[in-house]
Amino acid sequence: MADMVTHLASGLLPAALIAPRYMGPLAIGTVLPDATGRVPQMAFVMFDVPLPDVVLWAFDVLHQPLPQILCASLVALVFARSDRFAAWLGLLAGVALHFGLDVLQDHHGQGYFLLFPVSAERFELGWIGSEATVHLAPWAGAATLAAVAWRLWKRRKG
Numbered sequence: 001m002a003d004m005v006t007h008l009a010s011g012l013l014p015a016a017l018i019a020p021r022y023m024g025p026l027a028i029g030t031v032l033p034d035a036t037g038r039v040p041q042m043a044f045v046m047f048d049v050p051l052p053d054v055v056l057w058a059f060d061v062l063h064q065p066l067p068q069i070l071c072a073s074l075v076a077l078v079f080a081r082s083d084r085f086a087a088w089l090g091l092l093a094g095v096a097l098h099f100g101l102d103v104l105q106d107h108h109g110q111g112y113f114l115l116f117p118v119s120a121e122r123f124e125l126g127w128i129g130s131e132a133t134v135h136l137a138p139w140a141g142a143a144t145l146a147a148v149a150w151r152l153w154k155r156r157k158g
Helices: 002-018 020-037 039-046 053-063 065-076 081-104 134-157
Strands: none
Touching: 002 020, 002 081, 002 134, 020 039, 020 053, 020 065, 020 081, 020 134, 039 053, 053 065, 065 081
16 A cells, blocks of 8 residues: 555655646556455455455556556556647656655566567666655645645636
8 A cells, every 4th residue: 555655755845846747647546456456356355255366366467668668658547638649648657656666666576578479578776675664655745735735726816
């Protein structure tokens, strides 16, 4: 959960302060890889749904850049026709930010298949531990809520 909060904050906080028009798509993009690739896996395991490991591992494919481009393209279709391209770019920027933060982490050599399906090489920088942001999540969440609330208040005020 802390990972989702920090990913969401990484997109919403700067968007609320700099580019409020793109807050929604950017925020969705920052959580899209985990929402499609990690959350279903965790839900199946948490609720003891009897699935073979190969089916659970298939969700890992969705947590890669190329499938996320397709997911962002599908999500962009939900937006109004006139806003789709801008929404798609915002979604892609959020997805890129998500992967940018993920590769900073150390996953004990596991890394990410950033060039899947072209390459099976894993990549990670290993600069921070995978749980290093847990203690920052409440602060990042609070700062983000404050920035978004300020932006909404400013918009209503005129």
